[in-house]
Amino acid sequence: MPDSVLDSLNEAQREAVLHGDGPLLVLAGAGSGKTRVIVHRVAHLVRDLGVMPWQILCVTFTNKAAQEMRERLVTLLGPSAEGLWVYTFHAFGARFLRREAKAGLPPSFPIYDTEDALRLAKGIMSEMGLAEGEPITAREALGRIDRWKNLALRPDEARVGELDVEGEAARSVYARYEKALERAGATDFGDLILRPVRLLEEDPAVQERWSSRFRHILVDEFQDTNPAQDRLVRLLCGKARNVCVVGDDDQAIYRWRGADVTHILEFDRDYPGARVVKLEQNYRSTRPILEAAHAVIARAHRRRDKRLWTAREGGAPLELLVAQDEHEEGERIARAAERGHAEGTPFEGIAVLYRTNAQSRALEAALRARRIPYVIVRGTSFYERAEVKDAAAYLRLALSPRSDLDLLRVVNRPARGVGEKSLERLSAFAEERGLALFDALREVDLVPDLPGKARHALASFRDLVKDLNARVGELEAGVAVQEVLEKSAMIERLRLEGTDESVERAENLLELLAAAREFDEAEATAKRPADPDEPETPPLARFLERIALLGEADAPTPEGRVALMTLHAAKGLEFEVVIMAGLEEGVLPYTRPWRRPEAEEARADLDEERRLCYVGMTRARRTLILSLARRRMTYGEGGAGFRQQQPSRFLADLPPELFGLARSGDPRTPAPPRVRRHPGALEGEPLIELDEADGWEGERASPPPERVRSAPGELTVEYDEEAAGPGLAPGDRVVHASLGEGVVRACEGSGPDAKVRVAFYERGEKRIIARYLRRA
DNA sequence: TATTGATTGTTTTTT
């Protein structure tokens, strides 16, 4: 390894990079150069220790991370990086199962996503005569099944409590569900881990082959592994135990998905003799940001002791935005973003983070009103659109005609006169003869009682799929997609419809076509490492696999736009300016309004919320702005109405001196608000006092509460009734969203509902409700 | 069968 590289690493990083054989745990705090360490370690193994690229397996959690790692390795190692195995857990599992004939799956098996799985479970439950919700819903059953799969448990091994009626039902659904997957020759996400684990455990020859194949295994984001994944890693690294796991227990935020922090917390117990390296120097954030983040995370239970530090001096204090409701919050955030931009941060350097997707609405509206360009980095990807999934289902069916689920999805898409009744008859016919639906279609003429129209439609559908199926071995993805789109007339029908929505759908389908062609192109140019063991997988199968596993579109945030995303989506990213919305009880420590978990469960939940908060804060490089609303609409106007909100307990953990106003040097800059823990605070109780100093009304439309006090079970807001209108007085200059700027002439009443007479420069004099005005 | 209007539940996070 060149000295220049070694010199650029700090001591801990160097230790991790140069570590030789044996287990290694790298506890890498936020912004501590984690990816750098992994990448340089791989380079070291290949270049200095002579490990062959294909003997190294790098496992990540997300596609984005895998992609980034692969790119950085190519830059570092050049073409030899092509031979490295760099995959997400699920992509690795898929590759394993395709290549391992003993897994007993057809080589182009379809991968059912959550939506598919839910439909399958629903079908099974209605077959079993279980009404929805009696005793459990399909969703709940699937939740249980998922948890079992995360533990690598098969139906017969799934344990349920004595009186657990729901569990019992879920288990019998699980058994049938597995049978259905088996019959279809399909897998779901959980299977991609479970099946390799079980095969490796049950067949020593297979285990020997795989564990000797990989000399080194590196796992990123190890804190997010579930038990099945943990077991998979252990099986793959075998006796040599050359495994390097990198992660941060403080950033474990996927417990709900079956991840278990224990794996990282007790790594050195599971792998005795493991070396542990802590990366605590942070290269990302300013000192106040790190201090704030530490104050929040320090109170979490069950964590490895560590503390991030930075060599960087100085740094602006944190800011706190306090709004009356979510609309005002949006507006304040929009203005903060505008200010950040005005002060020189490009829009793409600014992010607004929130706990739940529902919060994005108000934020979006406010940004739009101010004409601030933004993107929502969303969870639902392009490939989850219904029309795209329809097209994909056609292709999957062509590859795997046994997949009844896919057949049922598209047999009448677009509508061609095959209704429920006809499908029932077809199913009955298939059932009788033990055939898959598609095989039943081969003899559609023998199915009794079909209306002529339906029979004809079914026959032509069958011919389309059959034709594709016959050529599927060598068919390019692009050609296959094109044929499906043409012959099924999906696009044509959508065009005929002519609504805005249908046009957009047609465009999505064309985009899928473009993606398929791009895929073919990449396949043609990429010289895939010669691998004699790898059975020839049809290109179409590889394309569909990518679609199935590409959850989030890993499009980089476009230039020139503020990024809006959930805290989960923000993991691994960094921004110059981070604005966190909704620091309120129930929102940032999120609590489900209904079910009340047991104490231990509740504490674990709360810890996870704390870590989520920590993840959000540590995304910020220079500026961290926290915001909250006093009241918030739940379920919209028709729903429960609005809820009075208490400030988040996490705010109370922040030392008051970290707060101040960003605009220093302004002679009118008031004293910073004091945020402190109430003297009598009980453990776990949000007891916060926010004292706001004068001067804040410069940022406020409605009169500032003089004092906000939050005690157990109560929140009091005291207003100074003497304050004129929204802190507005005749002569003040104000702005209205659509009417522009003007001057206040008079105020009637007080509070946010006060009527204010304003002389607008361009629109003349108008009477406006105070809450719609802002100071100019 | 397909379309429509009403009703219901949903809201945490996603490979």
Add this chain to the structure above:
DNA sequence: ACAATCAATA
């Protein structure tokens, strides 16, 4: 507020 599912109708 919104989507998704369900019931009633053309």
